[in-house]
Amino acid sequence: MRILIVEDELPMRTALVETLKTEGYRVVAAHDGESGLELACTEPFDLVLLDVMMPKLDGFAVCRELRKRGRDMPVLMLTAKGGVDDRVTGLDSGADDYLAKPFSLRELLARVRSLLRRRERYAAVPDTLAIGAATVDFARRQLTRDGTTHALSEKETGMLRLLAAARGAPVPRETFLDVIWGYHAYPSTRTVDNFIAALRAKLEPEPANPRHLLTIRGTGYRLEI
Amino acid sequence: MRILIVEDELPMRTALVETLKTEGYRVVAAHDGESGLELACTEPFDLVLLDVMMPKLDGFAVCRELRKRGRDMPVLMLTAKGGVDDRVTGLDSGADDYLAKPFSLRELLARVRSLLRRRERYAAVPDTLAIGAATVDFARRQLTRDGTTHALSEKETGMLRLLAAARGAPVPRETFLDVIWGYHAYPSTRTVDNFIAALRAKLEPEPANPRHLLTIRGTGYRLEI
DNA sequence: CCCGAATTGTCACCGTTCTGTCATGAGTAC
DNA sequence: GTACTCATGACAGAACGGTGACAATTCGGG
Numbered sequence A, B: 001m002r003i004l005i006v007e008d009e010l011p012m013r014t015a016l017v018e019t020l021k022t023e024g025y026r027v028v029a030a031h032d033g034e035s036g037l038e039l040a041c042t043e044p045f046d047l048v049l050l051d052v053m054m055p056k057l058d059g060f061a062v063c064r065e066l067r068k069r070g071r072d073m074p075v076l077m078l079t080a081k082g083g084v085d086d087r088v089t090g091l092d093s094g095a096d097d098y099l100a101k102p103f104s105l106r107e108l109l110a111r112v113r114s115l116l117r118r119r120e121r122y123a124a125v126p127d128t129l130a131i132g133a134a135t136v137d138f139a140r141r142q143l144t145r146d147g148t149t150h151a152l153s154e155k156e157t158g159m160l161r162l163l164a165a166a167r168g169a170p171v172p173r174e175t176f177l178d179v180i181w182g183y184h185a186y187p188s189t190r191t192v193d194n195f196i197a198a199l200r201a202k203l204e205p206e207p208a209n210p211r212h213l214l215t216i217r218g219t220g221y222r223l224e225i
Numbered sequence C: 001c002c003c004g005a006a007t008t009g010t011c012a013c014c015g016t017t018c019t020g021t022c023a024t025g026a027g028t029a030c
Numbered sequence D: 001g002t003a004c005t006c007a008t009g010a011c012a013g014a015a016c017g018g019t020g021a022c023a024a025t026t027c028g029g030g
Helices: A010-022 A033-042 A059-068 A084-092 A105-123 A154-165 A173-181 A189-203 B010-022 B033-042 B059-068 B084-092 B105-123 B154-165 B173-181 B189-203
Strands: A002-006 A026-030 A047-051 A075-079 A097-100 A128-131 A134-137 A142-145 A148-151 A213-216 A220-223 B002-006 B026-030 B047-051 B075-079 B097-100 B128-131 B134-137 B142-145 B148-151 B213-216 B220-223
Touching (some): A002 A033, A010 A026, A010 A105, A033 A047, A033 A059, A047 A105, A059 A075, A075 A105, A097 A105, A105 A173, A142 A189, A154 A220, A173 A220, A189 A213, B002 B010, B002 B033, B010 B026, B026 B033, B033 B059, B047 B105, B059 B075, B075 B105, B097 B105, B105 B154, B154 B173, B154 B220, B173 B189
Parallel strands (some): A002 A026, A047 A075, A075 A097, B002 B047
Antiparallel strands (some): A128 A134, A213 A220, B128 B134, B134 B142, B213 B220
8 A cells, every 4th residue: 555645844754654664554755745746646646644734835735736636545634733624624625534733643543544444445346337237337437227328426426336345235324425425524314315216216127126226224225236 | 658858968868868768768869959859850759858958949949849840749848947937938838847957866757657648548549430420530630420521620639539548438627638738728627618519519410419428527528439 | 913213215495516608809820 | 811729707507416304114012
């Protein structure tokens, strides 16, 4: 797992690099926002640790720019300020999690692991998947059944992806919200149901009698291929 | 991948040649602007490294002349001056990226990779392509449908090429801007939409109901052949 | 077997964001 | 000068995401 650290203060940078190396991650460090952004855009990383307080290009700006350029690796923000405002700005700019200094290295590692794990399952899904009589093309974001092709929205694609990644295991509603919606934005559980309904309409020959996208009462949903 | 280096100072030239050769690129070096321009026009290169400060024909002039003659390989400018002015002149003259001396070789390699990657996909498109009832001739820059032939502008051709290279996957607006417009010149996203509209008018029998050049909301566009 | 609580399905509605379109104008090549 | 290409901003319309109300279903306990 390759991790990029963007942090201007030397002592903190060193501490982060050493800690993460010890855990077996491959670590690259940048000392300001610009070089960090450059690195993040040109080399592949599985996670970015981003300090907020940096001269010139701060962490928020780097994160926004990253998202703008379509990089979707998880970003963990680090900041000295602990205010709510900062938190909101950070998550708004596209960060996935947020850690206020001072933090314990133990806590840092836990969050890093959590973010990496979140991606893992999700990433290992093939480009196309056959579900009953239907075929899902994740790359093209479309679903074909009986010769009819339905476009899938961003969230719909994400939910199907997550269900596929679970390989038939039930996926709790909370997991959908965590992974698809992200750390912030917590819509009601009704929202998840709505998307399930939309997916059933496209996927199931008989949406009222689902045979593939099944309800697990009290838990969530699971995908029967 | 063939790279042309145009640099008058011997030590720098040697360093660049050696570094890039070590990375496995095929490298040719020119020691002044005129011979560099000559080489760039007569032999095929995938990338040009261009020093700005050279006697007689400087980097800006070489780059402008290259573009004028229709060579569209990526150009990476190198200069000792780090001023904003220089940067603007460089990008205005048609360069794709800009690196101020002194720079680390690591950074140079990262930019080279980035520029080459940007082109990669783009190159592997056949000369003509059938899209539904239409036929695109990339070399002649024209599109024929129902016996009517439409001329395609430079940007229109580029966008179609990029869409074709994506093989049905969605192409983000950012990617269009990166690849077709280049590193600098960041027009608004409305510009991309306008070109899509123009392409639809020529490509689609029913431009209001596109069946080939599809919108992927929140992302960009994709080509359904 | 029936009742009631909890969970899920469905629907209409609304605000936000994104896209399509157009008029306009600068810049450039012919 | 004229035609063409490209860029911009305003605006309207559409798609998407999110919510709350209510109906339907499930399940456990009397």
